[in-house]
Amino acid sequence: MPTSALHVARTGLEAQDARMRVIANNLANIGTTGFKRDRADFATLAYQEQRIAGQQSTAQTSYAIGLNLGTGVQVLGTTRIESQGTLNQTGNSLDIALDGPGYFQVELPGGGQTGFTRAGNFTLSPEGQLVTAQGYAVTPPIQVPQGVESIAIAPDGTVSASQAGQAAPIQLGQIQVASFVNPAGLRAIGDNFLVETAASGSAELGTAGQLGRGNVRQGMLESSNVNVVEELVEMIEAQRAYEINSKMVSAVDEMLRNANQTL
Known part of the structure; x- marks a missing residue:
């Protein structure tokens, strides 16, 4: 489990880094004539199904919920926002x-x-x-x-x-x-x-x-349709999400270290 958590956190770091790059490009082109801002779109990676909802738990009963573990996030693509500039x-x-x-x-x-x-x-x-x-x-x-x-x-x-x-x-x-x-x-x-x-x-x-x-x-x-306030808010959100994923890596690393010392 700790190793898979490291992988999930790593995908989060990569995704937020890509999101920050999109935001940086939007802000860099705020003065570019006719520029249309981009938005990073995310999607979950494949799930690991360890138990399927509805699967038989006993001869007479079945599981009401499943046990699905996500493997992280990926950048699905970038969407160009076609709204009119001033x-x-x-x-x-x-x-x-x-x-x-x-x-x-x-x-x-x-x-x-x-x-x-x-x-x-x-x-x-x-x-x-x-x-x-x-x-x-x-x-x-x-x-x-x-x-x-x-x-x-x-x-x-x-x-x-x-x-x-x-x-x-x-x-x-x-x-x-x-x-x-x-x-x-x-x-x-x-x-x-x-x-x-x-x-x-x-x-x-x-x-x-x-x-x-x-x-x-x-x-x-x-003019460019980039809104500085919106991009700054997006930048703060991406920065906080990156920090959270970094803390996840540190937390899992500490768990592994404690396990090694105990065993």
Whole structure:
């Protein structure tokens, strides 16, 4: 029994260490544009059934309760919380945010893979193409010609520009919004990008503001949805749970020591 208790305590230490790492990553990205906080999910390990409820105790009776001993805990996975972050006014015409569900599409380098992001802090490449800070092109591509005085982005993602000497603005294209059946199944690859997986399903492209997709807001950026107070409370809980499991290891070690000295 003491040896199995050591194993259970060890799994508790590992689980709380992983939970603390998730919390640390959330707090580290509190200023990251469009960041969505993660939550560590736990599950029990397999149980050792030494007696099953309903098993015959005598010829005429059966046990009303069983004897099941747990073997610890494990981190089942991390869930990304998709709640909307605060939209902050920036005044930059190339900063856009999604007011509601959905993702912007970006062409990732190497192999033509598509990345999805909530961070709309875009800029222009030397060729006038709408790109991310890393230089990745937004898809469908938006090409801005030279001599443009101002750029306007409508809530449905339509991009238009005003040029000197022309009364009417010219339409440059439309930013499409991607949605997923299971957005929590998207895989984070860093740099504020997500890629689709078998769990997320394929991207369903459409117009902003339609079929549940969010509207595009020009001159705004979505802040991280991390709540400092909630994360600090989670951190304290994880720290206390880690301390308790550490005390369990010390207690079992003392029991073993006393048993060795007695025997």
